Amino acid sequence: MARLSKLDRSVAGRVAVVTGAASGMGRATAWLLADEGAKVAALDVNRDGLDATVDAIIGAGGTALASVCDMADPGAIEEAVAWVRAELGPIDILVNNAGVATGAPVDAAEYEDVWAAVLEVNLVAQMRMVRACLDDLKRNGDGRIVNVASTEGIMATPDNSPYTVSKHGVVGFTRALAVELGRFGVTANAVCPGPIRTGMTASIPNEAKEKYARRRVPLRRYGDPEEVAQITLSLVLPAASFINGAVVLVDGGLHAKSN
Template sequence: METYQPLSRSIAGKKAIITGAASGMGRATAHLFASEGAHVAVTDLDHSACEAVVQDIADKGYSGSAKAWALDVSKPDAIGSTVVDIAEDFGALDILVNNAGFAIPADIALDSYEESWEPTLAVMLAAHQRMIRAALPYLKAAEHPRIVNIASTEGLGASPGNSPYVAAKHGVIGLTKGLAVDLGREGITVNCICPGPIRTGITDAISEEHKTIYAKRRVALRRYAIPEEVAHMTLSCVLPAASFLTGAVIPVDGGLTIKNA
């Protein structure tokens, strides 16, 4: 009989970068990772907002820690220099979570469409591969290197008036699968999470009444999620024990994508 082989479910001491970590799912993930003992680079556009998250994490007294970096992921040079700075400050990189994003409604018939297309693809697709490429030398040196890309259920289907976002999120899923194959030989896992209706800044403008109507009609669990519910799936993907999970596309959507009626 083969001996049972225990696998670690601890990220204590791991060094992680999270983009878009000043709010929503990114902030929840930063808190969760720090509570599990990881050292987290909280990155976002606004340094003061990142510092507020870092202070909140410190106030909680977690076993891990956090440090703030301002980062505009639409700027390739900023990505390169910031990743190097983080890796040198931390002494290593083990985990990368590509989470930064936003939503701009876009009508293909309008001239303003290009104003949505370019920044959407830059932040929510091109930036993912640039972050990965910048982090790759350090991830190759890690014992349990993990990459998680945050896509959306819009990467599995589409809503009207949202095609740049839909295109970007479909692209993230394709990028995840392609890089899972390419980086598998290095032992680097690359997975993708597709959140459904989540209570974040993107959905703040939707009234509670309309959130309730939508959830009861479309979501099996009949509610919106909180960011922490997505963060816990992200944590599951970066555990050392998640060593044979790669190229996965995981909906965290309360049953949205499987509900036909």
Template structure:
């Protein structure tokens, strides 16, 4: 009988840097990784917000430190990535989660300004974070990169062309870097969340969410941030060493339902 290799499903002791980790999917991801024994670098724009989530994790017995990070600031990215690696003695996992949105029609006079504001956050920050993290990931035994895109990269809602374009760029960046970095053992994967209860969807009335989810998703409901966080975790397991270049929908069956 052929030998079946034992592959670890533990991130115990691994160092993970998560952007946009003060709320929603980022916060859930920070908690999930910490509960699995990872050491978590919680980053967000405001130091107090990052510290709050890091404090939540430490109160549960986990290990976490907060850093202020504006992902539109290339120099800040370099500084924080280096500081995280120095504080924890390395870096194993990068989760590019930070994001925001503005909804404008193509002929809106503010469109160009919105494009220039959103693209560095939604797409440019991913490549900048990866470039800053690479020297440290290359020293890891199980280096992992997970980019967070959206089902808006695969379909579209109107009006939302800037967001869709940026998120489609994230999926393309993921595929290309999976090929470029694969020979080094660095996996690069992408999560496309569908309708999830986060700060970005908080303004939508509950009744509207219920109607939308029942009509559009196979499961008939909005997702919870923790459900996305566990999908992220799966990509980052040492045992997931042969999974790369994948775009995974975590959307309750949104994209497979015809009507």
């Protein structure tokens, strides 16, 4: 039968850049976009993880390439984006997923160094990626930006203020982009994952994970990376053309719970 809907739910053929794609949510996002037909550029500082991501995509019949990129190096960002553009074409989708989870008490001797390092990767690099991709994203009036923040972007935990500030900054940056770029048809949205089973949480003992989830998460478990990636995919669809400036929690109900 003829379709009644008018909006396109396919990313087939669109060029997507995913940072932090060597593992966890970044890898899941790259895989999912490739599954849906996007041409994926996977960026990360971890060469082995990147190769594993791209090899899996190509092995499944998808299109992907890898670019080793240190998100703390502005020159490396410019070079990586230029290379992606030359190899795959203009960029349609940017997923800013790369991040570090280092924290420190505010009175720690190393606090300012931790502060600078965390903000450089978690926030400043997102800004640089947006600026490097912006002309491409604006060209057709349908560019998509998804910035990965965290539930720490809307709440806080002790001894973690550099990370918390960086993720609050991501939320604010995303909203500012939504307001500034909306007139070009570019949407900017943020995803705030809660407790997810990734490399960042791998060092937490399973018993501690289970105890935390039972106490704090209404779904009583940690999330899987693909559960976050599915929301990211939804936000970059052509049909997601009126979702702009949203901050989407993917936390199993963590933030909704009062205590």
